[in-house]
Amino acid sequence: MVHFVGAGPGDPDLITVKGKRLLEHAQTVIYAGSLVNPALLSFCPEGCRIYDSARMTLEEVIRVMEACHEAGQDVVRLHTGDPSLYGAIKEQMDRLDELSIPYQVCPGVSAFSGAAAALGLEYTLPGISQSVVITRMEGRTPVPEKEKIQSFAAHQSTMVLFLSTGLLGKLSQALVEGGYPPDTPAAIVYKATWPDEKKVLCQVSDLAETAEREGIKKTALIIVGKVLSGEAYQRSCLYDPAFTTEFRKGNGQAEDGK
Known part of the structure; x- marks a missing residue:
């Protein structure tokens, strides 16, 4: 076996x-x-x-x-x-x-889970993003035409990019061309969960500059999206006192008591 x-x-x-x-x-x-x-x-x-x-x-x-x-x-x-x-x-x-x-x-724990843990991040915040795109920049290995960064960027959902650290200048350009504003929050997580882990917050526009300054050339994940912004998000309905589930009867009142 x-x-x-x-x-x-x-x-x-x-x-x-x-x-x-x-x-x-x-x-x-x-x-x-x-x-x-x-x-x-x-x-x-x-x-x-x-x-x-x-x-x-x-x-x-x-x-x-x-x-x-x-x-x-x-x-x-x-x-x-x-x-x-x-x-x-x-x-x-x-x-x-x-x-x-x-x-x-x-199966194993993916690096994209390790990167979220390093950042204290939830990829799917209600009211902010409910989808995660896991992809890569095109390099020596091509990607299908419909899976170009620009196509995914049009959705402005949370994006996690593998195998793209050496192409950050082109990545920033593709993300902006696709629809992310240049000031969209981004993060670079180098060797997530390793002893020499490094995490850096930046914006889509300065991904390459940030990586160069931090000496990060490979073995890093790039995370892009508003879930990194600290914006107010919606509380989960599942744990809201007013919300009835299969296991719990709601009290009919919203969190503020109204």
Whole structure:
């Protein structure tokens, strides 16, 4: 069995209980060395073979998995954050299907959750934003025409951008072209939940300047939207005394007693 495991955003304590258990019993681990905190490898048992996929091609990764399968051994494929986001797992699973090698996915805590925690942020504030767009700037990997930054920016919802730190000048331009005012609040969160985490608040117009000043060149998430502004938001109806739910009878009065 091949286990695709989400390592979480960086803090070793943020791997799931199941993910930690799989590491503790792994015979072989292939981890994304460019992003996964190596401290997680301390959970591996003595004698576990460890491969750094940052130095491997897809074909080399699959060969290791195939050899372990033939030997009757389990493999943990350790991906950063949650493997369903920019994890390149589909191409691995397709090849495993061709080879009739079984696999399963153990989800993880994404870096976008870690970034929100670092900022003390709720992405979906009533009356401010009820949608989160998770995307990236187009670089060497293209994005579909309908998913250009300008298209998403037209909605002015909360946006979280992965893999875009080296393109912040172009990102600011695209966000403004799409509809965000230049003074829209933004944040740069470097290595969320790691010991050297850094978080910086700025505006859409000065993303590149802020990153340059702070020496942030990679491994950061960009958050954009009014949820960062501190604007007044609507109270949740679920916990309003006047609101009746399946579990609680409302008192018919709004929060102010009227």
